[in-house]
Amino acid sequence: MGTLFRSRTMGLYQLFLQNESAYSSVSKLGELGLVQFRDINVSTSAFQRKFINQVRRCDEMERKLTYVEKEILKDEIRMEDVFVNPIAPMPKEMIDLETTFEKLENELKEVCSNSDALKKTHFELTELKNVLTQAHLFLSAQEVNHVDTMDSATLVGNEVSPDMPSQHGFVAGVILRERILVFEMMLWRVCRGNVFLRRADMDTVIEDPVTGEKLHKVVFVLFFQGDHLKSRVKKICDGFHATLYPCPETYDERENMLVGVKTRLEDLSHILNQTQDHRHRLLANAAKNIKSWLIKVRKIKAIYTTMNMFNQDVTRECLIAECWASTNDSAQVQQALREASEECGSHVPAIVNRMATSEQPPTYNLVNKFTVGFQNIVDAYGVASYEEVNPAPYTIITFPFLFAVMFGDAGHGLLMSLFAFWMVYKERQLMAQKSDNEIWNTMFGGRYIILLMGLFSIYTGLIYNDAFAKSLNIFHSQWDVSDVNITKGAITIQTYAEYSFPNTSVPYPFGIDPIWQSASNKILFLNSYKMKVSIIFGFSQMIFGVVLSLWNHVHFKKPLSIYLEFLPQIIFMSCIFGYLVILIFAKWVMYTWQQAYCAPSLLISLINMFLMKYADEDEYKKPEFCYLAPMYGGQQVLQTILVVVAFLCVPWMLVPKPIMIHLRNKRLSSSSSDDHDNKGLPDLFIDQAIHTIEFCLGSISHTASYLRLWALSLAHARKFL
Structure with a gap:
């Protein structure tokens, strides 16, 4: 509990690392994860640092591996998971990795280039085959009866000129099916109905060799007269991205060409299958090591990026580094440095010196698999300053309990607990699967949170006497x-x-x-009960938060914050919301079930308390206004005193502290001391005003926000009625 209560004590250390052991030392420290290096080369640009070339080489290797990984995912090949964390390779192994990745990328690019070229050729031949096949049907009538006997419906615009000669030119090609109607309309308008169009859908759906998209295309043959119309037709085809193919005029020439195309397609399909098999084998072999390679390359890059933050001494024989580390872990850090020196054969061990500094250290909270989820929730709202009280240990109880207050169903809580218990029981197997599903990873990462929420929901469900809405x-x-x-x-x-x-x-x-x-009237009864419970829990948690701030003030030795912040905050909240909580308990105790119908309204009592407006005795003695009656004698006087004290706490928080700090700063300045805040009195007043307004308004809004526990609990119960 001591390590969870506050962040760990940190120290700033200076490391002197020999050149030959620096890489191994950083690798060891990185695996430990116990240090945070500082950049002591801030004035040096990234392109002037010593290890920038190694970082660029790592970037290039990572780019190659990313390309290979993309191709593996495209072919839906399963990549082998890494069950053992690989260590960072030594610098001399980088050359071997670069050679391996270069060879893999070149071979894969060559295969992909050949495959793309073959796919493009196969795509074009498939379209040509369909064009030649349909041309037999379109041109058969022309060869027997010329064009005169063609069905008039094939004329764009449905107009046939009686003076048109029997011989025409023609072009054949393919176009996307969704463009054919607009294509026909444009031909009719531009060519004024003097172009014949015959079309038919392709019998197969073909795949685009570039995008891989499935395309539905239409084969068409256009008949026209004269070179002028031919030029117009070709321009329109280009505008609509229609592909034109050569088509002989005679049947025999078309048949010979079609046979040749089919033969080439068969040969091309065989070659394409072999190419795809080779590509698949190449990617399958790479998939066995791709994840391990990526981890190694990224570790190398991280090491050299970290070493770029180091400085070199005047002798250029060692590197100087600065890092933050927990004082409790200094022995582990030194042991890792000794092991790194021994592995590299360095005869000079690394030197570790602790530095004196007035800089605020980073916050380091020690977590485990149980507390990490709660710590992440706290850090998402804001990381505590160095050595401040860590709210995470208390969140372990308050977060699932408040969830259970608004969930409050023993049956659903049992299901949630069983699901979370299964994840906890099978956590090793589930962690080994390394799923990429974000929703699943979020639930699995919060398995202990879900478990506690389920257990607390069982408890509150029993309190509410609610299990599956029964x-x-x-x-x-x-x-x-x-x-x-x-x-x-x-x-x-x-x-x-x-x-x-x-x-x-x-x-x-x-x-x-x-x-x-x-x-x-179940809902009316539960409304009153749960609303009051929400206010009680909200006030309790807020008061507890203010008490935690007292421990911070004592730890950092800030007596002004204790007397000029903590005390007025406690009094302010106690005079308003603490008094309201007391009234809630008093109402539960003082009024029996026979008197409940005429019990005073707490909401109206609180409003009258601030307005200082109370009903006359003659008024609340009437049966219909009995809820305006006071709960005890002298209530009006006491409530007036509480409101006045609460309002006096506002200037108590606002005025004295900035003045006291300003006087202290002037005294320290006169004594030539640097350990003081240099802010002027106006800035101090602005900061304190912001803090005071935030607390006063926040205490009211936070109390109101706790009512969502009641609202969500009501919504959960209401939907099952």
Whole structure:
């Protein structure tokens, strides 16, 4: 608990690393993860640092591996997972890795280039085959009866000129199916109906060799007269990205060409299959090591990037580094440096010196697999300053409990707990799978949070007597409903005095009496109960947060913050919300079930407290205004005092502290001391005003925000009614 209560004590260390052992030392320290290096070459640009060439080489290797990984994913080849964390290769192994990656990339690029060229040729031959096949059908009528006997419906625009000669030129090609209608319309408008169009859908869907997209295309043949129309037709085809193919005029020439195309397609398909098999084998072999290679290259890059933050001494025989490390881990750091020197055969060990500094160290909170999820939740809102109280240990209880307050279903909580327990029990196998599903990784990372939320939900569900929206009559109801009217299975408990009769004065032993599950005014009762509980929990948690700030003030020896911040904050919250919590408990204790219908309204009492407006005695003695009656004698005087004290706490927080700090700074300046804040009095007042306003308004808004526990609990219960 001591390591969780505050961040670990950090120290700034200076390391003197021999050139031959510097790489291995950084690698060892990186595997430990116990140090944070500082950049002591801030004035040096990135391009002037010593190891920039090695970083560039790593970038190039990473680029090659990323390209190979992309091709592996494209072919949907499974990459082997890395179950053992590989260590960073030594510098002399970089050349071997570069050679391997260069050879792999060149071979893969060559195969992909050949494959793309073959696919493009296969694509064009497939289109040509379809053009020649359809041309047999389109031109057969022309060879027998010329063009005169062609169906008039094939004329673009449905107009046939009686003076048109029997011989025409033609072009053949393919176009995307979604463009054919606009293509026809453009031909009719530009050529004025003097072009014949015959078209037919291709019998197969072909794949684009560049994008891999499935394309639906149409084969067409255009008949026209004269070179002028031919020029127009070709321009329109270019504009619509239609591909034109050569098509002989005679049947025999077309048939011979079609046979040749089919033969080439068969040979090309065989070669393409062999190329694809070679590509698949190449990628399959790379897939066995791609993840391991990526880890190694990124570790090498991280090491050289870190070494670029080091400085070199005047003798150029060692590197000087500065790093933050926990004082508790200094022995492990020195042991890692000794091992690195021994592995490299260096006769001069690394030197570690602790430096004195006034700079604020980074915050380092020690976590494990159980606490890391809660620590991440806290850090998402803001990382605590160095040696401040760490809220994460308390979040382990408060976060799942507050979730359970608004969830509050024992049945659903049981399902959640079983699911989380399964993830905890199988965590090693599930971690080994290394899924890429973001939603699953988020749930698995928070498995202990889900487990606690489920367990707490079982507890609050039993308190609410709610399991799958059903009540559990474990101890039998303490209400006598023998004389209560029951209509369609529902008990109407409109007022306690009229319809409900307790058996004894003993309340239900645990949780809410199951009779409320059948009551028509169940929601009204639970609303009041859960709203008050939410306010109690909210006030308790906020007060606890203020108490944690006291420990920070004591630890950092800030008496001004104790007397001029902590005390007025506690008094301010106690006078308003603490008093409201006391009224809640008082109302529960002072008013029996027979008096509940005329119990004072806490909301109206709180409003009247701030407005200092109270009902006359003659008014609240009326039955319809009995809820305006005071709860105890002298309530008006006490509430007035509390409001005045709460408002006095605002200037107490705002004015004295900046003045005291300003006077202290002037005194320290006169004594030539540098250990003080150089802010002027206006800046100090601005900072304190921001802090005061944030606290006063935040305490009100945060209390109101805790009502969402009640609202969400109501929504969860309401949807099952």
